[in-house]
Amino acid sequence: xxxxxxxxxxxxxxxxxxxxxxxxxxxxxxxxxxxxxxxxxxxxxxxxxxxxxxxxxxxxxxxxxxxxxxxxxxxxxxxxxxxxxxxxxxxxxxxxxxxxxxxxxxxxxxxxxxxxxxxxxxxxxxxxxxxxxxxxxxxxxxxxxxxxxxxxxxxxxxxxxxxxxxxxxxxxxxxxxxxxxxxxxxxxxxxxxxxxxxxxxxxxxxxxxxxxxxxxxxxxxxxxxxxxxxxxxxxxxxxxxxxxxxxxxxxxxxxxxxxxxxxxxxxxxxxxxxxxxxxxxxxxxxxxxxxxxxxxxxxxxxxxxxxxxxxxxxxxxxxxxxxxxxxxxxxxxxxxxxxxxxxxxxxxxxxxxxxxxxxxxxxxxxxxxxxxxxxxxxxxxxxxxxxxxxxxxxxxxxxxxxxxxxxxxxxxxxxxxxxxxxxxxxxxxxxxxxxxxxxxxxxxxxxxxxxxxxxxxxxxxxxxxxxxxxxxxxxxxxxxxxxxxxxxxxxxxxxxxxxxxxxxxxxxxxxxxxxxxxxxxxxxxxxxxxxxxxxxxxxxxxxxxxxxxxxxxxxxxxxxxxxxxxxxxxxxxxxxxxxxxxxxxxxxxxxxxxxxxxxxxxxxxxxxxxxxxxxxxxxxxxxxxxxxxxxxxxxxxxxxxxxxxxx
Amino acid sequence: xxxxxxxxxxxxxxxxxxxxxxxxxxxxxxxxxxxxxxxxxxxxxxxxxxxxxxxxxxxxxxxxxxxxxxxxxxxxxxxxxxxxxxxxxxxxxxxxxxxxxxxxxxxxxxxxxxxxxxxxxxxxxxxxxxxxxxxxxxxxxxxxxxxxxxxxxxxxxxxxxxxxxxxxxxxxxxxxxxxxxxxxxxxxxxxxxxxxxxxxxxxxxxxxxxxxxxxxxxxxxxxxxxxxxxxxxxxxxxxxxxxxxxxxxxxxxxxxxxxxxxxxxxxxxxxxxxxxxxxxxxxxxxxxxxxxxxxxxxxxxxxxxxxxxxxxxxxxxxxxxxxxxxxxxxxxxxxxxxxxxxxxxxxxxxx
Numbered sequence: 001x002x003x004x005x006x007x008x009x010x011x012x013x014x015x016x017x018x019x020x021x022x023x024x025x026x027x028x029x030x031x032x033x034x035x036x037x038x039x040x041x042x043x044x045x046x047x048x049x050x051x052x053x054x055x056x057x058x059x060x061x062x063x064x065x066x067x068x069x070x071x072x073x074x075x076x077x078x079x080x081x082x083x084x085x086x087x088x089x090x091x092x093x094x095x096x097x098x099x100x101x102x103x104x105x106x107x108x109x110x111x112x113x114x115x116x117x118x119x120x121x122x123x124x125x126x127x128x129x130x131x132x133x134x135x136x137x138x139x140x141x142x143x144x145x146x147x148x149x150x151x152x153x154x155x156x157x158x159x160x161x162x163x164x165x166x167x168x169x170x171x172x173x174x175x176x177x178x179x180x181x182x183x184x185x186x187x188x189x190x191x192x193x194x195x196x197x198x199x200x201x202x203x204x205x206x207x208x209x210x211x212x213x214x215x216x217x218x219x220x221x222x223x224x225x226x227x228x229x230x231x232x233x234x235x236x237x238x239x240x241x242x243x244x245x246x247x248x249x250x251x252x253x254x255x256x257x258x259x260x261x262x263x264x265x266x267x268x269x270x271x272x273x274x275x276x277x278x279x280x281x282x283x284x285x286x287x288x289x290x291x292x293x294x295x296x297x298x299x300x301x302x303x304x305x306x307x308x309x310x311x312x313x314x315x316x317x318x319x320x321x322x323x324x325x326x327x328x329x330x331x332x333x334x335x336x337x338x339x340x341x342x343x344x345x346x347x348x349x350x351x352x353x354x355x356x357x358x359x360x361x362x363x364x365x366x367x368x369x370x371x372x373x374x375x376x377x378x379x380x381x382x383x384x385x386x387x388x389x390x391x392x393x394x395x396x397x398x399x400x401x402x403x404x405x406x407x408x409x410x411x412x413x414x415x416x417x418x419x420x421x422x423x424x425x426x427x428x429x430x431x432x433x434x435x436x437x438x439x440x441x442x443x444x445x446x447x448x449x450x451x452x453x454x455x456x457x458x459x460x461x462x463x464x465x466x467x468x469x470x471x472x473x474x475x476x477x478x479x480x481x482x483x484x485x486x487x488x489x490x491x492x493x494x495x496x497x498x499x500x501x502x503x504x505x506x507x508x509x510x511x512x513x514x515x516x517x518x519x520x521x522x523x524x525x526x527x528x529x530x531x532x533x534x535x536x537x538x539x540x541x542x543x544x545x546x547x548x549x550x551x552x553x554x555x556x557x558x559x560x561x562x563x564x565x566x567x568x569x570x571x572x573x574x575x576x577x578x579x580x581x582x583x584x585x586x587x588x589x590x591x592x593x594x595x596x597x598x599x600x601x602x603x604x605x606x607x608x609x610x611x612x613x614x615x616x617x618x619x620x621x622x623x624x625x626x627x628x629x630x631x632x633x634x635x636x637x638x639x640x641x642x643x644x645x646x647x
Numbered sequence: 648x649x650x651x652x653x654x655x656x657x658x659x660x661x662x663x664x665x666x667x668x669x670x671x672x673x674x675x676x677x678x679x680x681x682x683x684x685x686x687x688x689x690x691x692x693x694x695x696x697x698x699x700x701x702x703x704x705x706x707x708x709x710x711x712x713x714x715x716x717x718x719x720x721x722x723x724x725x726x727x728x729x730x731x732x733x734x735x736x737x738x739x740x741x742x743x744x745x746x747x748x749x750x751x752x753x754x755x756x757x758x759x760x761x762x763x764x765x766x767x768x769x770x771x772x773x774x775x776x777x778x779x780x781x782x783x784x785x786x787x788x789x790x791x792x793x794x795x796x797x798x799x800x801x802x803x804x805x806x807x808x809x810x811x812x813x814x815x816x817x818x819x820x821x822x823x824x825x826x827x828x829x830x831x832x833x834x835x836x837x838x839x840x841x842x843x844x845x846x847x848x849x850x851x852x853x854x855x856x857x858x859x860x861x862x863x864x865x866x867x868x869x870x871x872x873x874x875x876x877x878x879x880x881x882x883x884x885x886x887x888x889x890x891x892x893x894x895x896x897x898x899x900x901x902x903x904x905x906x907x908x909x910x911x912x913x914x915x916x917x918x919x920x921x922x923x924x925x926x927x928x929x930x931x932x933x934x935x936x937x938x939x940x941x942x943x944x945x946x947x948x949x950x951x952x953x954x955x956x957x958x959x960x961x962x963x964x965x966x967x968x969x970x971x972x973x974x975x976x977x978x979x980x981x982x983x984x985x986x987x988x989x990x991x992x993x994x995x996x997x998x
Contacts, residue, residue, distance in 0.1 A: 377970060381998045384991040387824065387875050431771045438676065438767040446762075449673055453728055456667045 003516060004098070011105045015040045026098045032057050034097060035071065035089055041104040042074055049074050061633045064090060075100065078107060090629070091622040095613075125496065166217040167209040170202060238477065242470060556584055657711060659753070659770055660684075660735040661763060664693045665728050674763050676770065679737070682866060683708060689862055691715055691733045700731070701834055703750075705743050706860035709870055713737045716750035718758070725761025732757070734766075741854040743842070744800065745792030749773065752781040798854065801843030803941050807931035813904050814847075815924035819914055819985070820895045821848045822949070824856075824876030824992045828893035830886055831900055834860060837880040840899060844878045849946040850953065868892070876992075913988050917981025923948055953993065956986060960995045967997035 005025040013019055017037045023029065029037075036055040043051065053071065057064055068086025075084055080103050088096050209218050241251050412419040563580060566573040660675035670693045672684055679687070686708050688694055692701040705714045717733040720726055734754050736746050756765045769779045777789040807814050820827050821844065829844075831837040841859040845851075858879040861867050863886060871879060871892070879892075887896060894910035897903070906914050930936060930944040959976070960968050968990045973983050990996040 373970075380988060380991040381996060383824070383875060384994055384996050385998060387992070388994055390875070427775050431775060434771060435764065435768050439762075439764045442762050442764050445674065449671070450728075452671070453665050453667060453669070456665075456669050460667060 003513070004102070008098075008101050008105055011108065012037045012041070012101070015044050015108065017041075026101065027094050029092070029097060031090055031092060034092055035067065037101065038071055038075070038089070038104065041101075041108065042071075042078075045078065045104070045107050045109070049077065061629050061636060064629075065633075075104075078104075091625055093617040093619075093622070095616070164217045165211065165214040166221040167214055169205050169208050169218050169222050171205070171222075238474065242474065245466075245470075556580075655738050655740045656770070656774060657737040657739060659737075659766065660687065661757070661766075662688065662691050662693060662733040662735065663729050664731040666730060668696075670694050675735075676763070676767055679735075683711065683713075683737070686864075686867065687713055687715065687735050689864070690860060691735070692717055693731055693733055703743070703747050704834055704838065704860055705746070707741075707855070707858050708867065710739070710855065711737050712739065712741055714743060714746040714750060716747065716754060718754045720758060724758050726758065727761075740794060741857070742792055742794055742797040744797055745789065748792070749779070749787055752779060752787050755781070798846060798852065799939055799942065801839070801846055802938050803843050803846050803945070804931045804938055806840065806843050807927060807941075809902055810904065812924050812928060814927055815916065815920050816895060816904050816906065816914070817844060817897070818847050818923065818927065818945075819916060819920060821845065821876075821878070822992065823913065823985075823988045825894040825910060825914070826876055826892065827878045827895045827897065828886055829878065829880045829897040829899055830882075830884060831880070832882060832884070834882055836899065837882065841878050841880045846942050847945060848949065849942050850949055863889070913984070915981045915984050917979050917985070919952075919982045919985060923952075952989070956990060956993065956995060959986075960990070963997070965997060968995050969997045 002025065008026065009019050009023065015037075017033070017040045019033065019037070023033070035057050039053045039055040042049050042053060053074065054067070057067060065086055068089045071089055072084045072086055080100065082096070082099055082103075084096075084100065088100065205219065206215050209215055237248065237251075241248065244251055246254070412423070559580060560577075563573060563577045567577045658675055658677055658679050660679050661673050662670060663673045664670045670688070670691070672688060675684075690704060690706060690713070692699075692704070700717050700719060702718075703714070703716050705712065707713070714736045715733050717731060719731050720729050726732075732754075734750050734757070736750055736753075738746060753766045753769055756769060757763065759765075773779045773787070773789060779787045781787055806817070810817070817827065819825075827844070829837060829841050831840065838859045841857060842854075845854050845857055856874065856877045858871060858874075858877055861871065861879045861881055863881070863883050871877060886892065887898070890907050890909075894907055894914070896905045896907065898905075926948050927941075927945055930941045936944075956968070959972060963969065963972050968987075970987060973987055973990075976983075978986065987996070
């Protein structure tokens with residue numbers, strides 16, 4: 001009971017009730033204290049309910065009575081199931097008060113509801129503290145610059161904000177971690193021994209950017225880049241890399257080669273589409289040179305050289321044109337008149353030039369046509385000639401074959417009949433032999449093909465197996481990463497909770513309570529065990545009693561009969577029969593007395609318990625109080641009646 | 648008669664697909680070169696997993712005709728673990744019906760006995776005697792399958808009914824020994840269409856220009872390039888992006904004929920072509936005339952033109968035509984152009 005009271009008093013103190021230091025248990029609560037405690041609790045639980053009530057007891061009896069009634073009503077509204085009325089507050093007894101206060105304290109709203117759903121993790125904590133700081137700063141009113149205190153200056157000036165300017169940082173090359181950059185910042189001039197210290201080593205990362213303000217931005221960008229590269233590699237490796245069943249280095253080198261090939265192909269196709277267009281020769285040749293430097297150059301050269309005669313001659317004629325035009329332009333430029341010659345001369349000269357150019361044009365077009373006609377003729381004749389050639393070749397081979405056969409036939413012709421018969425026999429013989437050989441070959445071939453098929457099946461089964469194992473491996477990877485994350489989270493949570501726990505106030509020792517509770521639970525369990533044992537013992541005893549009683553009855557009945565039979569004849573037997581009957585009756589009475597004793601003892605115990613409870617109820621003192629109060633009320637009533645009569 | 652005929656068959660081979668969905672070249676007699684084997688594996692529908700079964704396809708590679716019949720193995724059979732197989736017959740001549748019938752006989756033998764030895768027996772019987780006993784009643788006789796029948800099996804009437812007047816483009820291209828490429832996604836339609844085309848130039852009776860089933864692989868395209876003029880069928884629609892392969896492109900499902908830029912000048916058509924075109928269309932539209940008769944009509948017209956050309960040639964020295972002689976006759980330019988190229992094709996041109 002001590003513990004319960006201590007907890008109750010503590011909670012009541014937290015609601016605002018002024019419980020004196022010497023009050024250690026509910027037994028010592030006065031009526032005023034009780035009323036104050038209940039009202040404050042009601043106010044905390046339900047402000048609407050408790051606002052109409054006053055924590056202190058008024059002096060007048062009827063007022064007190066009213067306050068008691070309203071408190072009782074309020075408690076019943078809250079849901080208190082026990083018997084409650086004004087007497088609980090004015091004439092209290094310990095058990096009722098204890099149960100009421102326990103009910104109210106349980107109803108008090110829990111403050112721990114907020115604490116339970118705090119997110120774990122360092123980042124959450126950081127964010128929460130940032131949010132708290134910003135809230136605090138925002139809560140401060142804005143002041144004009146002249147009125148600001150130095151502390152406010154820092155937070156309310158626009159000065160500290162900078163734009164996000166990042167610079168690339170150099171990091172030393174690390175073999176273990178993929179993706180880190182090569183060591184830059186190698187010594188610029190190794191010959192200069194005086195600057196060794198400054199140039200031989202890479203400056204620290206915070207000193208690398210040109211402006212100090214861009215350090216955080218550069219660090220953030222660098223880190224984000226590395227993180228995303230690592231994540232991408234993880235994703236790619238887990239999805240495609242594992243499937244390709246190569247080691248990471250092999251996979252990477254293959255990927256690099258693939259990408260290089262693709263780049264080459266793209267450049268090559270771009271270069272190939274160019275050579276058709278006029279005037280793009282320059283860029284095309286640059287590109288082809290570039291591609292030649294990659295290697296694999298003969299392909300480009302072949303494609304360019306494979307054009308038909310037409311395109312080649314086209315190119316030649318067209319390249320002639322610009323050259324000629326250039327020459328003519330140069331000639332024209334040379335014959336440009338100097339500024340002091342007359343205009344007419346100028347015009348005449350221009351006309352001449354025009355005429356000569358037109359003539360040249362005509363000549364050129366004529367020659368073009370001629371050449372075109374020649375080309376046509378030549379292609380067509382080429383076609384014809386190649387066609388003829390092919391046909392002649394084919395007929396040649398055919399004729400050779402037929403000549404060979406005819407030669408053989410001629411050779412065999414003289415002895416025609418015989419040779420024919422011989423030939424037929426030969427043919428049949430070879431046919432048989434071939435069939436024989438085919439059968440023998442089949443004997444070899446069939447098992448080999450079967451073996452091949454069997455091995456193929458095995459191979460495909462193994463493939464299935466390995467892909468299944470691969471998926472298992474993937475699952476395991478996922479599980480591993482999940483468990484690692486969970487472990488990290490739990491560790492973070494644990495650390496956070498430990499710090500919180502250390503920061504908690506130590507006024508109430510929770511561990512003492514929990515130990516006590518566990519003790520009580522253990523005790524209860526032991527008691528339960530004992531009770532069960534006792535119950536089983538009782539059952540056993542009862543069974544024994546029943547069986548013994550039964551035995552007794554049966555034995556007595558048998559004996560009775562047996563003796564009675566003989567009793568009719570023999571006198572001594574009759575006496576023994578009487579003794580037997582008397583014995584039986586006495587024993588029965590004895591047993592009955594014992595049972596009655598037991599019942600009476602039980603009743604005594606119950607009555608003693610009732611006496612104890614009644615004693616605790618302070619009935620006598622309450623009765624006295626009630627009588628006094630009754631007298632006081634009567635006095636008040638009479639006073640009021642007198643006042644009314646007077647008025 | 649028997650001797651030159653039977654020497655036309657070159658070899659037979661077997662391709663099997665087993666329960667592991669694995670396709671293998673399992674057997675051949677007497678021998679098939681590695682290159683040809685590769686080509687045949689690519690033509691066999693068992694290696695192409697998307698399409699269904701093509702029971703019979705044929706084609707040409709390096710002047711060898713191949714005929715592939717594919718059969719799905721059904722019970723009762725002596726073959727274990729085989730789900731489908733293809734029988735390949737290679738020969739020097741073009742005669743799809745003959746080889747299809749022969750393949751059927753051999754396939755039945757194979758299914759029944761499960762061993763290629765029986766096939767060898769049948770093959771040698773045909774090779775030596777020209778006759779083979781088949782399991783069902785009757786036997787396979789080579790002499791039942793005349794090559795002329797194979798030539799005439801293609802339907803020119805169908806070609807004309809699909810393309811109408813545009814058939815003259817095909818006719819011109821064939822006469823001038825140009826390169827025609829036909830595309831259709833289904834191989835059966837492609838084979839049927841292309842085999843009828845060389846019949847338009849019946850006077851030559853040359854089916855070696857026919858390559859009805861070609862893929863866009865290097866070896867096959869090399870082979871095509873060695874021929875001056877050809878009719879090639881492609882299942883792959885990518886062939887339309889290869890203008891270096893054709894002078895005339897026929898898109899069969901869309902019924903479109905396009906002439907490539909480089910050949911437009913040689914294929915210019917005029918009044919003469921209109922006349923020929925009319926003859927072709929009228930003859931084909933006549934419901935009473937059979938395919939054979941249509942071909943005959945076309946060949947009559949062709950012979951007229953050739954006779955004309957021959958007479959021109961006789962007037963020249965060497966009996967060869969030159970461009971000047973043609974110009975002297977003052978033909979309209981399209982006709983002159985056509986006759987000039989035709990003379991080259993018929994080897995009447997002076998070099």
